[in-house]
Amino acid sequence: MTEQEILSEKEQTSIEDFGITRYAELLNQDVFTGFTDLFITPQYYFLGFYNLSYFLVNKSTHKGVRYEYPLQTDKISYLPLINIRAVSPQGFLVGFEEAYKLKQWKINTETQNDNLRKVQAVVQKISAEDNPCLFFYRLK
Incomplete structure (x- = not known):
């Protein structure tokens, strides 16, 4: 509805x-x-809309939540879902981001998000001209 x-x-x-x-x-x-995208994981239906927003529906509760894709790169405090394009056979959502865009991220220095810290470490080692980076997400 x-x-x-x-x-x-x-x-x-x-x-x-x-x-x-x-x-x-x-x-x-x-x-x-x-919706322009539909991906099915073991727990969720992922309904995407032109990389602008997405809707996650929990298969067991039949409840959904809408999220916005746009990322404010000036103070990132969490690892967002980025450019979701597939689901792996293991049930991971697969997304990507261009290296030069990742290099523009300004990560909040106070964040306690371990995954974001791992991304930060990788981004420091890559060049803006490198290939896009793949992200594999397991939704909880």
């Missing part, structure tokens, strides 16, 4: 070019445009 307007089936079938421009127009009109 959504509080946003949903296009009728007739309106949906009349759209001939459903590219990013049309998507943006509908977003600006506060129309629910659906």
Whole structure:
């Protein structure tokens, strides 16, 4: 269920070019445009929306939570889900980030997040021109 307007089936079938421009127009009109990604882990359904937001549905409780993807890189205190593109056979969500973007992260010096500290150590050793870094997430 959504509080946003949903296009009728007739309106949906009349759209001939459903590219990013049309998507943006509908977003600006506060129309629910659906999800662009669906990944299934052992515990969750991951419903993504153009790398802008995602919705996690717990399979056992049937409850979901919406999260925003955009990352404020000026003071990172936790390791966010980034560019999720797949699920591994072991049930990990797989994401990636370009090396030059990781080099721009400003990690909060007071963070106690061990995973973020590990990423920080790796980022210090890579070059901005290196290949993208893969992230494997196991959701709790």
